[in-house]
Amino acid sequence: MKVKRIYAVNFRNYKECCLEITSMVNIFYGQNAQGKTNLLEAMFYAAFGMSHRTAQEDDMQRLDTNQLAVGINFEDLHGLNDVKIKRQQLDGKNKKELFLNDVKVRPKEHYGTLNMVMFSPEDLQLIKGEPALRRRFFDMQISQTDKAYYDLLIKYNRILQQRNRLLKDIRDNDASIELLLTWDQEFVLTAARIAVKRLAALQKLKNIAKDIYAALTGELETLTVFYELKANNGELLYPDEAICWEDFYRSKLFERRQVDILRGSTGIGPHRDDLLFKVNDRILKAFGSQGQQRSAALALKLAQLEYVRQEIDEFPVLLLDDVMSELDDQRRCQLLKFIDGKVQTFITVNDKALIPDLSGNAYFRIIEGRIAEG
Numbered sequence: 001m002k003v004k005r006i007y008a009v010n011f012r013n014y015k016e017c018c019l020e021i022t023s024m025v026n027i028f029y030g031q032n033a034q035g036k037t038n039l040l041e042a043m044f045y046a047a048f049g050m051s052h053r054t055a056q057e058d059d060m061q062r063l064d065t066n067q068l069a070v071g072i073n074f075e076d077l078h079g080l081n082d083v084k085i086k087r088q089q090l091d092g093k094n095k096k097e098l099f100l101n102d103v104k105v106r107p108k109e110h111y112g113t114l115n116m117v118m119f120s121p122e123d124l125q126l127i128k129g130e131p132a133l134r135r136r137f138f139d140m141q142i143s144q145t146d147k148a149y150y151d152l153l154i155k156y157n158r159i160l161q162q163r164n165r166l167l168k169d170i171r172d173n174d175a176s177i178e179l180l181l182t183w184d185q186e187f188v189l190t191a192a193r194i195a196v197k198r199l200a201a202l203q204k205l206k207n208i209a210k211d212i213y214a215a216l217t218g219e220l221e222t223l224t225v226f227y228e229l230k231a232n233n234g235e236l237l238y239p240d241e242a243i244c245w246e247d248f249y250r251s252k253l254f255e256r257r258q259v260d261i262l263r264g265s266t267g268i269g270p271h272r273d274d275l276l277f278k279v280n281d282r283i284l285k286a287f288g289s290q291g292q293q294r295s296a297a298l299a300l301k302l303a304q305l306e307y308v309r310q311e312i313d314e315f316p317v318l319l320l321d322d323v324m325s326e327l328d329d330q331r332r333c334q335l336l337k338f339i340d341g342k343v344q345t346f347i348t349v350n351d352k353a354l355i356p357d358l359s360g361n362a363y364f365r366i367i368e369g370r371i372a373e374g
Helices: 036-048 121-125 131-145 147-173 177-216 245-255 257-263 290-312 329-339
Strands: 002-011 014-020 025-029 067-076 079-090 093-100 103-105 116-119 223-230 274-279 317-321 345-349 361-367 370-373
Touching: 002 036, 014 036, 025 036, 036 067, 036 079, 036 116, 036 317, 036 345, 116 290, 121 131, 121 290, 131 147, 131 177, 131 274, 131 290, 147 177, 147 257, 177 223, 177 245, 177 257, 177 290, 177 329, 245 257, 274 290, 290 329
Parallel strands: 025 345, 025 361, 116 317, 317 345
Antiparallel strands: 002 014, 002 067, 067 079, 079 093, 093 103, 223 274, 361 370
């Protein structure tokens, strides 16, 4: 995939910009707080309909304006396409519209049309950060190439919210436990389908990540990835694809029903699961060095690129937000070697000298939301 044009109106500190792109490697440079990350955020928002930085979409809208718009014109194996998002305030309410080739579409039709992978300093916490960070990484990887999985996640979150609301109602208002039966059945069926898809995707991802990590470490270390499931009573399970997920979730929900009612929340399911990483059979989060953890995070992001390529037969666009200064020379060189000539990449840096000449670099200096090429 290749981005051809980026445009944004009233996005963060950009009043209006339209940027034509012709190069594989594009470097946005300048001092801090000038708008480099804002431009990558606009690209991410145009592709996914969400920000990688905030859940509050009002934060992205330029002050003292009542609308914003972002869009990307891009080329994939099927030809030229255009994704666009418009957001405006009407009668005190926010209205958000998504467009694909100027046709209004639903979020599930928009998501995954333009495939992107973002790598930011926060992603260096993939190994030792909170489980939610790893779930988000994994779910976004699968959703980009599997729209059925995206639909399952939306459905699952809706079921989870309804079930949790009912659990609280049973606890606080003596609602009938029998009302849980319908939601439990929906939960079991949806959670089982998510688990099956996650394990199938993990089988591919872990093999790719293992090879990339070995290359990063000169074949001296082995990275392994496991699906970690939090069952009842604090029990941790590491299942394989042979498990009967519907039976598993049905029995576990029944076992912990009273606990869930007391807590007013569902304590088992895909929303609680995690990924576990080991290097040479040692748990990376607990015993790995900072260098090993960063190599593993980099390997996972590069594996994400390769996973998407294998699924759709072309690389996604890569966004590198201020990570070059966080990587040492060896890891930086490995990253650039991987992308050179294969992956269209957008990089933010303070010092453009951090990026050597690759297959036709283009440089854009950003000052206070204004972009100048060169």
